[in-house]
Amino acid sequence: MNSVNSLEIFNKHKEAKPSIVTIGTFDGIHEGHTSLLTNMINHKNNLIPIVISFNKSPKDIINKNNSKMIFELNEKKKIIQEIGIEKIIDIDFNQEIQELNCKDFIEILKYSLNMEVLILGEDTLLGKDRKGYQNGLIEILNSFGSKLIPIPNKKDIKSKISSSQIKKSISDGDIEKANLLLGRKFFIKGKVIEGAKIGASLGYPTANIQYNDDLVIPKDGVYKTETHVDGETYLSATSIGHNPTFNGSEKTIETFIIDFEEDIYNKDIKVSFLEFIRDQIKFNDVESLKKRMSDDINYIVIGKG
Structure with missing residues (x-):
């Protein structure tokens, strides 16, 4: 090119x-x-x-x-x-x-x-x-x-399709609308860096993604995603936010790749967003968090939580 x-x-x-x-x-x-x-x-x-x-x-x-x-x-x-x-x-x-x-x-x-x-x-x-x-x-x-x-301008049901309209949909967590207007899945790319390993301690090891803060990021919450690693695509659950149950101070993007056990530290991965599942929640205890994470994974895999 x-x-x-x-x-x-x-x-x-x-x-x-x-x-x-x-x-x-x-x-x-x-x-x-x-x-x-x-x-x-x-x-x-x-x-x-x-x-x-x-x-x-x-x-x-x-x-x-x-x-x-x-x-x-x-x-x-x-x-x-x-x-x-x-x-x-x-x-x-x-x-x-x-x-x-x-x-x-x-x-x-x-x-x-x-x-x-x-x-x-x-x-x-x-x-x-x-x-x-x-x-x-x-x-x-x-x-x-x-x-x-x-x-002629390409329109959705009500108005001309615009980048600002798509940015708002992404920021609001309306991923399905954003994907429809984009004509492709919205994605984030980044290097996997070392995190606090909270997910691993709960039985759900996550890839902590170093993201570009100059790009629009979906609102805090848990998303159904696909993660692309070394040319392969895996279902995943991606969490965006501050880990409120653990009083986190930094915003992170972490993805749990389902049925995946490889070490991918320092690798560049791509996460494609499919659906907003739920908001971030501050749970009263770790067991409640683990139960909800299990429900999230079940929903992603079989459509039931």
Whole structure:
């Protein structure tokens, strides 16, 4: 996969062959993004498909929101590649980009990337003068000999699918809705690190995952999950929270992998979330906790707790 970082791409990189270009943040690569990128592939003909991906949402930067991402940048790139697009240009929405009007931005894309076609969601606006499908973008593109293909927004029952909508679903623990809107299972990746070994003392040894705090994390609770280790997938129960029964002070993500006994310390694993089971509970005694953990595992395996 060709991935070029920084704004310098627009000054230095020249694409010899005509291209079809799309622009966005693509956080989560949800169903709306997938629809856009699939349409891009379907319309490419002999054009080179290029994705220009902002590392952070321009809206969040303008509004000074410190919003968390759904997936890390390298995961976003992998998913785009799996859809079928090799060339990805990563750029920061810096001051130089923010000050460009739409015409200047299109001129850069035309003469650096040899852009013949721009494909965007129908409500996407470009430049500080915010030009889009319905207010001048087509005319600007035509003046450079390029054209626009607007793609209708992908919607759920009520509204347009958006990354912010998915982040809220994840934060609320509504994993099934988040997965539906993503078009794939929400997951967290991380290295297995040494923890307090509370789970092992209870008969349920857990993998304590070193997670990225810049990413959105599901609300505290116990989840039905799948854990992927060395190319194999196992059912698992994942707990997020502060271990209230033991008055824990640090937030942890710990997964108990069912029917698994290997030592995986320092290994990178992936945990895919399937269903929220219950909130974190401060139990009165250890035996009550162990009974509930057993019920959780039974529910995950056979659907009964």
